[in-house]
Amino acid sequence: MTDKVLYIHKPFLILLILTLIPFSAQAAIDTYDTPNDGGNSITVTWGGEVIAQSRDKFTSLDIQRQKVAESAGWETAAVLPVTDSVFVDDSVKDNIPYKYRIVFSAPEGEALIFESEPVKSSPQFFNTKRLNVLIGVIICCVILFYYIYESRKGKKxxxxxxxxxxxxxxxxxxxxxxxxxxxxxxxxxxxxxxxxxxxxxxxxxxxxxxxxxxxxxxxxxxxxxxxxxxxxxxxxxxxxxxxxxxxxxxxxxxxxxxxxxxxxxxxxxxxxxxxxxxxxxxxxxxxxxxxxxxxxxxxxxxxxxxxxxxxxxxxxxxxxxxxxxxxxxxxxxxxxxDPMVLGSLKGQDWLKIIVGGAIILGAVLETAGIGFFSKLFGIG
Amino acid sequence: MDISTTIAAILTLAIYSFLYRDNPVYKTAEHILLGVSVGYFVVITISNTIIPKLIIPLFVDGELIYIIPALLGIAMLLRVTKQFSHISRIPLALIIGVGAGIAIPAYMQAHLIAQMKATMLPLSNISNIVIIIAVLSVLVYFFFSRKHEGAFGVTAKAGIYFLMIFFGSTFGYTVMARISLLIGRIQFLLGDWLGIIR
Incomplete structure (x- = not known):
């Protein structure tokens, strides 16, 4: 989270970048590894008082990034409307530190720059937004294994x-x-x-x-x-x-x-x-x-x-x-x-009962204005 | 009218000749289509898969991990030999195992959990009530471990009626789309090729 903001005119842009003035209380740029993904993605968000006040003044918003290790120059990652406040950069490489800056600029040459701390992207092992899918798979497996076991024991x-x-x-x-x-x-x-x-x-x-x-x-x-x-x-x-x-x-x-x-x-x-x-x-x-x-x-x-x-x-x-x-x-x-497949068919029938019951319960709760149950089935 | 338009038009008519009966003109078009499509897919596979996803990472970037898929690919090619064809079962097992592992959670997500959420509708209008009744009765139809008799049978029968209504509407909708494809082909023959219509 940071931190640095500038009011500058374009002819002095390069010089003034070196002397960024912190306004962390009024504006913020936040960068973080995009959660619940397979890597190669960094999310940049920005907001705060200074940005809110400046949106009317500026007409252009550039998102720029820099590989920290290479001390390379800034490259434009995206050009967005000034009203935006989030950018997901899906073109980065994992485990390489990047710095980001957002540049608000006006046709007269005035510009406002915020720069972030270095951030790295990495893949996540588990997507927490799909926990319900894991629970669903576990329920299915338990029921199916039980009936397959029963069928293998000889139950008809x-x-x-x-x-x-x-x-x-x-x-x-x-x-x-x-x-x-x-x-x-x-x-x-x-x-x-x-x-x-x-x-x-x-x-x-x-x-x-x-x-x-x-x-x-x-x-x-x-x-x-x-x-x-x-x-x-x-x-x-x-x-x-x-x-x-x-x-x-x-x-x-x-x-x-x-x-x-x-x-x-x-x-x-x-x-x-x-x-x-x-x-x-x-x-x-x-x-x-x-x-x-x-x-x-x-x-x-x-x-x-x-x-x-x-x-x-x-x-x-x-x-x-x-x-x-x-x-x-x-x-x-x-x-x-095959007893294994026959047992799984019986198990699937029980799963249908569970699915039907959940649908009825969800519909009744929705009718009563209670939405938490159906939200459990939402997928991110 | 250029030569490629004429060739496309002749091949279109050659395929349509099957509507009368199987004939040498159709056979010719069929074999051209097969040969060209296989050749096309071979080239696409080489340029879009083998070169960028194997040759360049392995031989240009020096990423040795790509030796594993290369060996699996070679193992697959051993199918053509009698002595070593059994080795091709290793990549086949991997494809099926990994494929099923990826497909099953995705199936669970798209075909079960998302559908369940979409069906949890407030019972506040006729449309929602019909949707829920239809889903539940179709679920009952797909019960395999119980006889479809009595109230259960009536519900299952309602389920099959709902299914048939769906299939009928899908059929009509898709036929309309196919007719638009036919119209497009006739426009090509009469317009692009013969120039009779504009």
């Missing part, structure tokens, strides 16, 4: 039937009877997406069945990393089914990152190889209707599931079965009957 949980998932078995059987391949697409999501990870789980179950029935599984990809993971997943599934010899690595391949290049190529594959079943399970964008319409035109039975609510509307229109929202994430548990 009821799961209601989901039409789209029951149809997957029939669709694989249909392709086998017709002697045609199955086409699987995970859309255009990157491997890091939750929907793509869920899609790989479904792929594993589908590939196990196609391995058992000796039905070709074609999987064109629009992401090289997803293609590599999919090759591993499909090979593992064939291995698990006891038929690694039936795995054809050329059927799981990368096409292109281009959205409509991918759509055009998958359309071409559909009309040329005429799969009996199309499974669109993953992250889809505008290509969803192009794919689903082409699949419809060749008479394939189509099952779609995506986390993209906009694209679901198109799949509902053009596909025979669809998985809405969480049905899609539950799919791998249904298909694999």
């Amino acid at each position: 949980f009821y799961l209601r039937p989901i039409g789209g998932l029951q149809a997957i078995d029939d669709a694989v059987g249909r392709a086998t009877e017709m002697g045609k391949p199955i086409l699987y697409s995970a859309g255009r999501g990157k491997m890091q997406r939750v929907a793509t990870i869920a899609s790989m789980n479904v792929l594993s179950s589908v590939a196990t069945k196609t391995a058992e029935y000796n039905t070709p599984l074609i999987f064109p990809n629009s992401e090289p990393v997803v293609a590599a993971v999919a090759q591993e997943v499909v090979y593992e599934a064939y291995l698990k089914a006891g038929h690694p010899d039936r795995y054809n690595p050329d059927d799981v391949f990368y096409l292109t990152d281009s959205q409509f290049g991918y759509a055009a190529a998958v359309d071409g594959i559909m009309v040329r190889r005429k799969p009996a079943t199309n499974l669109f399970i993953g992250t889809f964008e505008a290509e969803s209707l192009i794919l689903a319409e082409t699949g419809n035109s060749i008479g394939a039975i189509q099952i779609a599931g995506t986390d993209s609510t906009i694209q679901l509307a198109f799949f509902i229109v053009a596909c025979d079965y669809f998985l809405i929202g969480e049905e899609y994430f539950a799919a791998s548990g249904y298909l694999s009957k």
